[in-house]
Amino acid sequence: SQTIHQWPATLVQPVGSPLSLECTVEGTSNPNLYWYRQAAGRGLQLLFYSVGIGQISSEVPQNLSASRPQDRQFILSSKKLLLSDSGFYLCAWRGQGASNQPQHFGDGTRLSIL
């Protein structure tokens, strides 16, 4: 069966520091991968998605970037964190193909910027 791993679970970083969050999927090949952010009490905002190695689609202009160096690895990065980058970051995967396939989420990373 497919599993998705995301780490770390929580992170406290100072303003201006770099960020790297990693997500890996097991048990499937060539998944579509996604990064979301959820602010406290708000809905999920799609940040990036990837349909293949090296292919990144950015949904909103921001202080973050994403990379997919391997088929089942998706990385979210920032060179300099802002206070507004605080939130709950979620990685998700979905199989290729039909539109009626749902997304499946990792446990999330709770990021606090001080």
Add this chain to the structure above:
Amino acid sequence: RKEVEQDPGPFNVPEGATVAFNCTYSNSASQSFFWYRQDCRKEPKLLMSVYSSGNEDGRFTAQLNRASQYISLLIRDSKLSDSATYLCVVIPSYNFNKFYFGSGTKLNVKP
């Protein structure tokens, strides 16, 4: 206008009650629909897909009304463990990777 809108609630119901949530969407070309459940400070988990003819999974029934552009979730015989936030999701036909999530409806089931 938001792609997907939900009543944030909270809906406070006693155990055993039947409760229903609606979710409206703005894009008439939307292709696929889901309901997710999110517990406090946890990741969303798929509850069920929503099919055009309506579908049921145990105590949960999902319906789609394309003419009025809304989906609904009905929970029968509510349990304490049903307390959570319920997110509706809409996928447009022009991009299967753009899942539009509602902000969620909070349900509190009381003893």
